Amino acid sequence: MKYRRLGKTNLRVSVIGIGTWQFGGEWGKDFSQGEVFSMLARAKELGLNLIDTAECYGDHLSESLIGKAIKQDRASWIIATKFGHKYLGYMNRTEPRTPADVRRQLEDSLRALQTDYIDLYQYHSVRNSEFDDEGLREMLLQAKQAGKIRHIGSSISPNDNVHQVDGATKANVETIQVIYNRLDRKPEQAVFPSCQRQDLGVLARVPLASGFLSGKYKPGAQFKEGDTRHEKKQKEIDTKLREVEQIQRTEVPPGVNMAQWALAWCLQHAAVSCVIPGCKSVEQVESNAAAAELPMVRDDHPQAWQAK
Numbered sequence: 001m002k003y004r005r006l007g008k009t010n011l012r013v014s015v016i017g018i019g020t021w022q023f024g025g026e027w028g029k030d031f032s033q034g035e036v037f038s039m040l041a042r043a044k045e046l047g048l049n050l051i052d053t054a055e056c057y058g059d060h061l062s063e064s065l066i067g068k069a070i071k072q073d074r075a076s077w078i079i080a081t082k083f084g085h086k087y088l089g090y091m092n093r094t095e096p097r098t099p100a101d102v103r104r105q106l107e108d109s110l111r112a113l114q115t116d117y118i119d120l121y122q123y124h125s126v127r128n129s130e131f132d133d134e135g136l137r138e139m140l141l142q143a144k145q146a147g148k149i150r151h152i153g154s155s156i157s158p159n160d161n162v163h164q165v166d167g168a169t170k171a172n173v174e175t176i177q178v179i180y181n182r183l184d185r186k187p188e189q190a191v192f193p194s195c196q197r198q199d200l201g202v203l204a205r206v207p208l209a210s211g212f213l214s215g216k217y218k219p220g221a222q223f224k225e226g227d228t229r230h231e232k233k234q235k236e237i238d239t240k241l242r243e244v245e246q247i248q249r250t251e252v253p254p255g256v257n258m259a260q261w262a263l264a265w266c267l268q269h270a271a272v273s274c275v276i277p278g279c280k281s282v283e284q285v286e287s288n289a290a291a292a293e294l295p296m297v298r299d300d301h302p303q304a305w306q307a308k
Helices: 033-045 061-076 099-113 134-145 162-166 191-198 234-250 258-267 282-293
Strands: 003-005 012-014 050-052 078-083 086-089 092-094 118-124 149-155 175-179 201-205 274-276
Touching: 033 061, 033 282, 050 201, 050 274, 061 099, 078 099, 099 118, 099 134, 118 175, 134 149, 149 201, 162 191, 175 191, 191 201, 258 274, 258 282
Parallel strands: 050 078, 078 118, 118 149, 149 175, 175 201, 201 274
Antiparallel strands: 003 012, 086 092
């Protein structure tokens, strides 16, 4: 495994992390505690050390599965979770974002994760007006001073939300999480340059474009009910998959696994510290981790390790 500095947090993170939205039950599969334990145990053996989750991946369900799996080895992990949504049901959330709401969410997340502290606590796709809320910023600083969170981040949406990125330093935000992959390069235009100017660590989410860059699907592929991709229009799915076929023919070297190539492709950008693909099995954990071995991935990226 290779490692990079997560911006001004100075946390040393594996270039491949673990995304866990799927543990909340919205990707067509329910996970047992044993399955999650096996995946995270194997991830640790392979050198992965960052887990990204959220309060609304199930009603703290993903956090709870993670917490039980790592409680005996908490110090080995960098735990990133989020606040800003309340899970009500499949793809149904409300938005409790007052300081009091977030304080309750933080306590609930700490309980679910079975930990005294969260390494990275992230705004979760909040509106700009909420990101700018001074009361919320003060509440987060108080939680940080109390040792309940170590660092503050923002998971932005849309992925060209320059307002929140440019305002990160003022808001005491040290990391940005953003959708970035070979099918969506929008962050390269303004988001990444701003992150580099401010020394913000970058977590690239959806690096496989919701599985479209895995190489497993062809135009005409359909997703069953209960899988979040089922909600997309078939025309949109087929357009993406035709583009993927073109990329595979012209950009992926012969003999290279496309999913691994897609993860490594994200890590070529100097701003990116870590990619956070999801996983549904131990085999997928192993495949994701193997992307760090491709020659296009460096752990001594000058921007990733610049001295401060």
